[in-house]
Amino acid sequence: MQCMNTTAQKILITGGAGFIGSHVVRRMVTLYPQYQIFNLDALTYAGNLENLRDIEDAPNYTFLKADITDQEAINALFEAHGFTSVIHLAAESHVDRSIIDPLVFIKTNVMGTAVLLNAARQSWKGAYEGKRFYHVSTDEVYGSLGETGFFTEETPYDPRSPYSASKASSDHLVRAYHHTYGLPVVVSNCSNNYGSHHFPEKLIPLMINNIRNNKPLPVYGKGDNIRDWLFVEDHARAIDVIFHNGKNGDTYNIGGFNEWKNIDLVKTLCAIMDKKLGREAGTSEKLITYVTDRPGHDHRYAIDATKLNKELGWEPSLQFEEGLEKTVDWYLTNEAWVKNVTSGAYQQYYDKQYHER
Numbered sequence: 001m002q003c004m005n006t007t008a009q010k011i012l013i014t015g016g017a018g019f020i021g022s023h024v025v026r027r028m029v030t031l032y033p034q035y036q037i038f039n040l041d042a043l044t045y046a047g048n049l050e051n052l053r054d055i056e057d058a059p060n061y062t063f064l065k066a067d068i069t070d071q072e073a074i075n076a077l078f079e080a081h082g083f084t085s086v087i088h089l090a091a092e093s094h095v096d097r098s099i100i101d102p103l104v105f106i107k108t109n110v111m112g113t114a115v116l117l118n119a120a121r122q123s124w125k126g127a128y129e130g131k132r133f134y135h136v137s138t139d140e141v142y143g144s145l146g147e148t149g150f151f152t153e154e155t156p157y158d159p160r161s162p163y164s165a166s167k168a169s170s171d172h173l174v175r176a177y178h179h180t181y182g183l184p185v186v187v188s189n190c191s192n193n194y195g196s197h198h199f200p201e202k203l204i205p206l207m208i209n210n211i212r213n214n215k216p217l218p219v220y221g222k223g224d225n226i227r228d229w230l231f232v233e234d235h236a237r238a239i240d241v242i243f244h245n246g247k248n249g250d251t252y253n254i255g256g257f258n259e260w261k262n263i264d265l266v267k268t269l270c271a272i273m274d275k276k277l278g279r280e281a282g283t284s285e286k287l288i289t290y291v292t293d294r295p296g297h298d299h300r301y302a303i304d305a306t307k308l309n310k311e312l313g314w315e316p317s318l319q320f321e322e323g324l325e326k327t328v329d330w331y332l333t334n335e336a337w338v339k340n341v342t343s344g345a346y347q348q349y350y351d352k353q354y355h356e357r
């Protein structure tokens, strides 16, 4: 095990205005006042500075608006600020959007990662002591499981959507920079996250928003696909642990040991929401509508996070039902946030995805 030098870190966090990134930024800014945290984000439809209002005035926090595919701009920021580490989350992250428009995923996820790797390599010039490039990735790179088995760090890559193929490419590039140039990298592959500030294009926040508004609940196919859900703050804590104690060149799988069929999850959400909204039990379930399946829909994801537990002592902290309740409460008390992100372009995307196919 190795420990990052904990003084004088200048950490570049990319994608910090997004869902997971905002939880990582908040954690690093509040737990480590001795670090300078730079949040670099292009503020695409998925990036929202409202997610960080509570910490935006912290003396160790700086926001940088930039696009990770712009090599000149990224080089200039490394030059100006002298980042000592990178925690790279910026990405196009929604599978359905990658099916509609794959090229933007390849540009951001593949080229953007290559640009950051280049900039780090140029800036650090082989003086790698105390440096780290942490790449945040997904379990989807491993493909799809049948009814049994788990993804381990040794599972061969088998990505099956434009999104997962672009993330797999970026993982390969990160490892290639380690093997070829000795860049000190670490990679983690995590399962499905849920929690506050999750953009309502993804299953859980979309269902919460539609239940709230008495709109149909679009379940793909038969609803029997399985995902392994992890509370986003547990993911942020895993990233913290791996950033500080992970071994250079290594990969860590992160997961919730918490598999749910989509339809069971949607029904559980309906039951929670009926209670919270004072509706008669069974009311929201009537909104469930089976719709055309996602093309190439991966059947099952399940992560074996034993390595992370055994080597670095991490484990999930929250039971799923408790996490779901917390998440529902957040959405019900933050209606203005939801209204803001679902106005305008969201409606066009929603119509294209759910009404025009």
Ligand code: NAD
Pocket (backbone or CB within 6 Å): 014, 015, 016, 017, 018, 019, 020, 021, 040, 041, 042, 043, 044, 045, 046, 047, 048, 066, 067, 068, 069, 088, 089, 090, 091, 092, 093, 094, 108, 112, 136, 137, 138, 139, 167, 189, 190, 191, 192, 193, 194, 199
């Ligand atoms: P998100 O879509 O909520 O946020 C992505 C952020 O990246 C946004 O703030 C966006 O503005 C920014 N961004 C996009 N393109 C950019 C560009 N060209 N330059 C700079 N910034 C750009 O994503 P998320 O769900 O928070 O996922 C974050 C990371 O974690 C991604 O790399 C994703 O692959 C990975 N991941 C996500 C999950 C999940 O369940 N959501 C699970 C495992 C891994």
Ligand code: DAU
Pocket (backbone or CB within 6 Å): 093, 094, 095, 096, 137, 138, 139, 140, 190, 191, 192, 193, 201, 202, 203, 204, 206, 218, 219, 220, 221, 223, 225, 226, 227, 262, 294, 301
């Ligand atoms: O596994 C990690 C991945 O999890 C991350 O890398 C991705 O960034 C993240 O978006 C997520 O991908 P999924 O495709 O699993 O998540 P999503 O919320 O889009 O879908 C979850 C499941 O619910 C999936 O089986 C498809 C289904 N679904 C989704 C939506 C949006 C529906 O049935 N209806 C829907 O409307």
